[in-house]
Amino acid sequence: PIRMNLLYNGARLLDQNKEGSVAYVVNVDPLATIDGGAAGSIGNGVFTVQRTPDPDFPGQYGLSIACTTTTTPTGSNVYVMFDCVEGYDLAPVKMGLSDAEELTASFDTRLPAGQWGLWIQNGAIDRSYVASFTQQVSGAREHHAVTFPADTAGTWYRDDRVGLYLGLTLACGPGAMTSGGAWESGYLYAKSGQANFLSSASNTGFIGRIRLDRGSAEKAWTDEEADFARVLAKGQRYARKSYPPGVPVGTAS
Numbered sequence: 001p002i003r004m005n006l007l008y009n010g011a012r013l014l015d016q017n018k019e020g021s022v023a024y025v026v027n028v029d030p031l032a033t034i035d036g037g038a039a040g041s042i043g044n045g046v047f048t049v050q051r052t053p054d055p056d057f058p059g060q061y062g063l064s065i066a067c068t069t070t071t072t073p074t075g076s077n078v079y080v081m082f083d084c085v086e087g088y089d090l091a092p093v094k095m096g097l098s099d100a101e102e103l104t105a106s107f108d109t110r111l112p113a114g115q116w117g118l119w120i121q122n123g124a125i126d127r128s129y130v131a132s133f134t135q136q137v138s139g140a141r142e143h144h145a146v147t148f149p150a151d152t153a154g155t156w157y158r159d160d161r162v163g164l165y166l167g168l169t170l171a172c173g174p175g176a177m178t179s180g181g182a183w184e185s186g187y188l189y190a191k192s193g194q195a196n197f198l199s200s201a202s203n204t205g206f207i208g209r210i211r212l213d214r215g216s217a218e219k220a221w222t223d224e225e226a227d228f229a230r231v232l233a234k235g236q237r238y239a240r241k242s243y244p245p246g247v248p249v250g251t252a253s
Contacts, residue, residue: 016245078190080189121164
């Protein structure tokens with residue numbers, strides 16, 4: 001069958017590097033990379049990302065985040081988490097062509113209440129579409145679905161390079177904000193009104209069960225997302241370690 005979810009590690013079954021044993025410290029680690037995606041920052045604030053069990057869905061995982069050094073972003077400072085789609089997997093969507101398709105992202109969050117940026121960029125990082133979603137109740141598990149219109153312009157890779165980035169913005173300076181609602185040139189990450197996850201050292205969050213599907217309709221979560229053999233095979237196409245699955249890199253033996 002054709003895999004619908006363009007993100008192969010949406011249930012976060014893989015974290016080949018640290019296996020969820022410790023958190024990545026974003027702004028200390030050069031780039032906190034968990035299979036299929038990463039977290040990064042520009043600025044003085046610091047947050048951590050760790051793969052943890054999903055408390056509501058046994059056998060699945062998500063990403064737990066925490067602010068450890070507060071900041072108020074200025075200029076083009078940004079703090080983001082993102083997933084990558086390989087160009088070969090993106091090719092059927094026909095981005096950049098006259099018959100390009102829409103894409104719909106869906107996911108669960110436990111975040112502080114507020115407006116949060118959700119964006120897509122092309123692999124060349126010179127085309128952006130910025131949307132947003134709202135966490136209504138701080139810390140509550142809430143489900144979101146956001147549809148991105150087709151982009152009929154720009155350069156979209158259809159090979160083994162990154163074809164598309166899907167990202168969530170935790171904090172953003174005004175220099176990387178936009179009014180949103182349209183495809184734009186450049187790299188942009190949030191809309192006016194963006195919340196600041198790094199405003200308090202007590203802020204924590206969780207993001208899980210993430211999907212990116214073709215079309216304007218949200219697709220249902222399936223058992224395919226928790227198929228470890230499939231996810232491991234896809235993950236080892238990009239990175240393979242000498243340690244067995246479940247053993248963090250650098251473990252003494």
